[in-house]
Amino acid sequence: MPAYHSTFLAEEDTNARIVGNIAVLPIKTRFKGPSLPCMDPYDIIDEVLDLFRANTFFKNFxxxxxxxxxxxxxxxxxxxxxxxxxxxxxxxxAVKVLTNLSLEDFAIPGDIGFPLNALYLPPSNKNDAVFLRQYLTQFRQELASRLIQRLYTADSARPSKFWLAFGKKKFMNKSL
Known part of the structure; x- marks a missing residue:
């Protein structure tokens, strides 16, 4: 059975900006950043959260x-x-921990510490690198915020054990 791929592959030609070889897709967000506002009810953040548990079992993608x-x-x-x-x-x-995690300094493609440099191209110039870092910061903030909403749907005292169990799995045997 193959892994689940993005449904936004068709939109790359029309309205997605490509930096390096990462698609900068619109996001429904309340955080400041360079992302275009998403008019659809389903965006890349929803897709990541929907496909996370199914895709974590795959070593190849x-x-x-x-x-x-x-x-x-x-x-x-x-x-x-x-x-x-x-x-x-x-x-x-969880809000404190994930907010700090999403805002901490991180490597982007092309940086020495980025674990997936074999799969990702670096940005072509300094302006693209700054843009990509800003977009990924906004992406990480929104993703952390929506993850918290999913983790604490039943009980605000403890996260869902069904989500935390997937934290031990390594998608493609990689981690950030």
Missing amino acids: EIKGASDRTLIYGILFVSQCLDALNPSSSQNE
């Missing part, structure tokens, strides 16, 4: 386009978020 690279980055960030949480973390603690 055939990349079909730039949107898949955005999806991979999101899945790896969700794994990093789940690793940072304790099973006893309250919702307020």
